[in-house]
Amino acid sequence: xxxxxxxxxxxxxxxxxxxxxxxxxxxxxxxxxxxxxxxxxxxxxxxxxxxxxxxxxxxxxxxxxxxxxxxxxxxxxxxxxxxxxxxxxxxxxxxxxxxxxxxxxxxxxxxxxxxxxxxxxxxxxxxxxxxxxxxxxxxxxxxxxxxxxxxxxxxxxxxxxxxxxxxxxxxxxxxxxxxxxxxxxxxxxxxxxxxxxxxxxxxxxxxxxxxxxxxxxxxxxxxxxxxxxxxxxxxxxxxxxxxxxxxxxxxxxxxxxxxxxxxxxxxxxxxx
Numbered sequence: 001x002x003x004x005x006x007x008x009x010x011x012x013x014x015x016x017x018x019x020x021x022x023x024x025x026x027x028x029x030x031x032x033x034x035x036x037x038x039x040x041x042x043x044x045x046x047x048x049x050x051x052x053x054x055x056x057x058x059x060x061x062x063x064x065x066x067x068x069x070x071x072x073x074x075x076x077x078x079x080x081x082x083x084x085x086x087x088x089x090x091x092x093x094x095x096x097x098x099x100x101x102x103x104x105x106x107x108x109x110x111x112x113x114x115x116x117x118x119x120x121x122x123x124x125x126x127x128x129x130x131x132x133x134x135x136x137x138x139x140x141x142x143x144x145x146x147x148x149x150x151x152x153x154x155x156x157x158x159x160x161x162x163x164x165x166x167x168x169x170x171x172x173x174x175x176x177x178x179x180x181x182x183x184x185x186x187x188x189x190x191x192x193x194x195x196x197x198x199x200x201x202x203x204x205x206x207x208x209x210x211x212x213x214x215x216x217x218x219x220x221x222x223x224x225x226x227x228x229x230x231x232x233x234x235x236x237x238x239x240x241x242x243x244x245x246x247x248x249x250x251x252x253x254x255x256x257x258x259x260x261x262x263x264x265x266x267x268x269x270x271x272x
Contacts, residue, residue, distance in 0.1 A: 003224070005031070005035050005036060006036065006221055006224045006225050006228070007224070007228050009028070009031040009035065009036075009225060010050075010224065010225040010226070010227070010228025010229040010232065011228055011229070012027055012232075013027050013028050013031075013050060013051070013225065013229040014054055014058070014228065014230060014231060014232025014233040014234075014235070014236060015232045015233070015235065015236040015239075016236065016255060017051065017054050017058050017196065017199075017229070018054075018058040018061065018062070018196075018232065018233035018234060018236020018237040018238075018239070019192070019236035019237065019239045019251075027259060028043070028046070028047040028050050028051060028225065029043050029044060029047045029100075029103060029168075029263075030259060030262065030263050030266075031225075032046055032217075032221070032225075034266060036218070036221050038217060038218060038221070039096060040096035040097075040099045040100050041091070041092070041096060041099070042216070042217045042218065043217070044091065044099065044168060045207070045210055045216070045217050046217030046218065046221070046225075048206055048207040049203075049207065049217070049222050049226060050225045050226045050229055051199060051203055051229075052199065052200055052204055052207065053226050053229075054226065054229040054230045054233045055196045055197075055199040055200045055203065055233070056196075056200045057230040057234060058196045058230075058233035058234070058236065058237050059073075059196035059197050059200060061233065061237035061238065062192070062193035062196055063193070065193075065237060065238065067189055067190060067192065067193035067237070068190070068193040068194050068196070068197060069190055069193075069194045070194075070197060072180075072186070072194055073194040073195070073196070073197025073198050073201075074197060075154070076154065076157075076158050076179075076180075076194075076197075076198050077158075077197060077198040077199075077200070077201030077202055079154060079158035079159065080158040080159065080161050080162030080165065080198065080201070080202050080205075081201065081202065081205040082159060083158070083159040083160065083161065083162025083163035083165070083166065084162035084163070084165050084166035084205040084206040084209065085162075085166060085205055085206070085209040086162075086163055086166060087162065087163040087164060087165060087166025087167035087168070087206065088166035088167070088205075088206040088207075088209035088210045089166070089209055090167055091166065091167045091168070091210075092210070094167075097267065099167075099168070100263065100266075100267035101267045102167075102168065103168050103263060103267065104260060104264035104267045104268060105264070106164065106168065106175075107259060107260030107263060107264075108257075108260045108261070108264060110175065110178055110256055110260075111253065111256040111257040111260050113178060114178055114253040114256060115253055115257065117181070118250060118253050158179075161175045161176055161179055161198075161202070162202055162205070162206075165206055166202075166206040166209060176191075176195040176199060176202075177191050177192060180194060180195060193237070
């Protein structure tokens, strides 16, 4: 039964990451805790492995499909590293019940913001052209130039995403995609693909920061989840080119809300 659960969960995680650029962690953590019997600390560490490797595979597939802005993703991910390291260190000092409750609350907030965005733009669906790769925020040649408001927005957003990524043991896709959508104005198709680059970087940074903490995930389950999820991510990345932008955004919103409500009903009562 454990093997079957791991296979089904891995497929859902991979499809979510590949097609939507997020949702893998919000599936991985509850699955590892509530279905596969891992502790919250074990699950958040194992989730980083599953989501980090799966995101790397998905990012490669999405890039080949033309749905990734690699320069933006790498820059955002590098800025987020500092927050990811701090968050990972803080997570080892928080009780598991508090960790899962924070996870649930955060998902509810993100789901609410995405729902508001869906309702606001329901009557005006449009696919925005991606920002030009030769339109950098900061340049040094031939002269120094800085789009400082945009640079500050990236710094604050990326640091916050990194902090929450490290603290909650998530790759951050359900945070990165809204950040790229709402803060940087990327369309969902490019936000989903580009977020996979960011997730790969932040997951690796958070996992490195957790090394030596004394808590290890169940590697058999984690590796099985990773193998299935990575395969499914390639399929999910190909779906992105065939599914409408509005449907992708709506699917992402529903996914966040459903898992947020379930996790909240399990985690929050444990604090009372």
